[in-house]
Amino acid sequence: MSTPLTWGAPHPERADAARNRQRLLATARELLAEDRPGCLTMDRLAERSGLGKGTVFRRFGTRAGIFQALLDDNERALQQEILSGPPPLGPGAPPVDRLVAYGSARIRFLAENQDIARAAVGGRQPGGRRPPMSQIHIRVLLRELDLPGADVDLLAGQLTSALEGPLLLQLFDTPELDRPALTASFDAGWRYLVERVCGPASTPAG
Numbered sequence: 001m002s003t004p005l006t007w008g009a010p011h012p013e014r015a016d017a018a019r020n021r022q023r024l025l026a027t028a029r030e031l032l033a034e035d036r037p038g039c040l041t042m043d044r045l046a047e048r049s050g051l052g053k054g055t056v057f058r059r060f061g062t063r064a065g066i067f068q069a070l071l072d073d074n075e076r077a078l079q080q081e082i083l084s085g086p087p088p089l090g091p092g093a094p095p096v097d098r099l100v101a102y103g104s105a106r107i108r109f110l111a112e113n114q115d116i117a118r119a120a121v122g123g124r125q126p127g128g129r130r131p132p133m134s135q136i137h138i139r140v141l142l143r144e145l146d147l148p149g150a151d152v153d154l155l156a157g158q159l160t161s162a163l164e165g166p167l168l169l170q171l172f173d174t175p176e177l178d179r180p181a182l183t184a185s186f187d188a189g190w191r192y193l194v195e196r197v198c199g200p201a202s203t204p205a206g
Contacts, residue, residue, distance in 0.1 A: 024045060029070070067119040067120035087101075099159075099198065101203070104191070117169055138156045
């Protein structure tokens with residue numbers, strides 16, 4: 001039986017702060033639709049949104065923080081699929097199948113949001129701060145498996161590193177392969193890794 005997974009309730013937010021956040025995110029998306037990510041700056045976001053620059057800095061801290069907020073907002077749909085969507089990504093499938101499905105979904109998410117994710121990473125190196133969603137979810141699924149002698153917490157961290165944004169984004173820079181081909185290769189590699197560690201999945205590849 002699957003262990004219920006939650007990421008905790010969001011911090012309480014004043015109504016005006018919530019409105020400002022949504023306004024800033026919507027404005028940031030408008031600017032990205034008009035131009036390349038490099039043109040989205042704190043100054044432009046403040047000017048277009050009609051909010052003070054101080055409000056933008058308090059909300060995001062840095063330019064990279066704008067992109068991290070956009071990425072987190074986009075990731076909410078994936079979180080809902082994991083929590084309550086159909087199996088194998090959602091509850092109800094064997095844990096190995098859910099691990100395979102989660103990695104595939106995470107890889108596709110980063111491929112589809114590559115430009116935003118790259119800007120969110122900024123100058124950070126792999127292993128920098130990231131939302132703990134992957135490691136929490138992977139740890140929960142590993143604990144449902146019988147893995148004698150395994151340090152589940154350590155193993156969850158090692159598997160999470162295979163889905164880290166900085167690492168995958170670096171690999172996405174491979175010029176000789178297009179994005180769909182790279183996504184398929186990463187997907188196959190993740191499945192192979194999980195099945196070598198945890199045993200075969202029952203769901204077919206793809």
